[in-house]
Amino acid sequence: MHILIVGAGLSGAVTGRALAEAGHRVTILDSRAHAGGNCHTERCPETGVMVHVYGPHIFHTDDAQVWDYVNRFARFRPYRNRVKTTARGAVYSLPVNLHTINQFFGRTFRPDEARAFIEETQADRTITDPQSFEEQALRFVGRDLYEAFFKGYTEKQWGCSPTELPASILKRLPLRFNYDDNYFAHRFQGMPEDGYTAMITGILDHPGIDLHLDTAYTPGHASRADHLFWSGPLDGYFGARLGRLGYRTLDFERFTASGDWQGCAVMNYGDPDVPWTRITEHKHFAPWESHEGTVCYREYSRACGDEDIPYYPIRLVREKALLAEYETLAATEEGVTFLGRLGTYRYLDMDVTIREALDTSAAFLAGSAKGA
Incomplete structure (x- = not known):
C-alpha cells in the first residue's frame, strides 16, 4: 500500500517506520523545514549548546519496550529532571x-x-x-x-x-515526604546524546520512507495514497468548519550569556507579578557536555492564535464539547487515521506518543491483513 503521513514528529516517524518495515511505501509530509515537530533540537552556532528549540523535552517512561525502541535510534545518557x-x-x-x-x-x-x-x-x-x-x-x-x-x-x-x-x-503532581527532588518517578529517564532531531531522523532513515519537508498538505496528496495518517491538528483536518479547538501557545525570549546563568536546567517563577512562567538553561539538559557560553529561554504562555504553534490543549467545557463534535465527524471518515497530540487533542508525553504510534501501526497492519 501507499501510505501518506502528515507530520514528521514522533507520531508520524514511528508510524512511518513501522509501516515501512512491514513493506508498505510511506510518504511523510511536514510543513516545517525540519523533522521532529516540537521535539526539534539543534546546536547553537554561537555557543555549541544543544537547544530544545520549542522548549525542553525530557524522556521518561516505565514502558520497557518504548525505552528499548528509542535506544535503537539514539544513545541515551542518564538525566534527572530537578x-x-x-x-x-x-x-x-x-x-x-x-x-x-x-x-x-x-x-x-x-x-x-x-x-x-x-x-x-x-x-x-x-x-x-x-x-x-x-x-x-x-x-x-x-x-x-x-x-x-x-x-x-x-x-x-x-x-x-x-x-x-x-x-x-x-x-499528576507528586507531594513527597522525603528529600527526593527527581521530578519524575519513572524507571527509565534520559536524554538522547545527539538530540531528539537526530533520533527522529534515524527513525525516518528507511528506504521505504520518502520524507518531504517544507511541504504543506493539500487534499490532492491524499487522493494519491491508499491510507492517510493525520497527526496535525484535528480541527485543521476539517478546515476548522466547526470552530477552532483551544490551545495555549508559548513565546520564548532567547538570550545568551557567559558561564552558568542560573545553575539549573529549569527555574519556575511562581509569583504572579513575574510575567514569565520559567527560565530554561539548555546546556544543563546535557550535563555530560562543557560549554563556556550558555543559551536560556524565558517562557511566556498565552492563548494560541490561528498562526501560532499549538502546545497545550485547553480541554475545558467548551473545548470538550467542540472536541466531541469533531470526533463525531472523524468517525464518519474513511481511509484516515488520527493520531498524536494534535490529531487526538490530548496532552501526551513522548513515551505515550510512541506507544500509541506503535499500537496504532500494529492495529492497522493486523486490520489490513484481514482486508479491513
Missing part, C-alpha cells in the same frame, strides 16, 4: 518535598512529622471531593503552599483562574 522555583524571594525545589516543606515553614520535620503537619494544620479537610484545581490544591497542600508554588504559576500557564481548571491537572 526543577527549582523562585517564589517570594527564595529558591525552593520542586516537586514539593520534605526539603521544600522544611525550608518554607522554617522547620526540621521528619517525614512522619511533615505528613501530619500538612494534613492536620494546612490541608483543608472540609473539601471531600475536589472538583477544581484550586480545591484539589487546598485539600492537597493547604493555602500557603498553594499560593506560593501553584496559584500564580497556573494562572500564567493557563490564562484563567485555577477555579476553572479540573482537579485532574494537579493530581
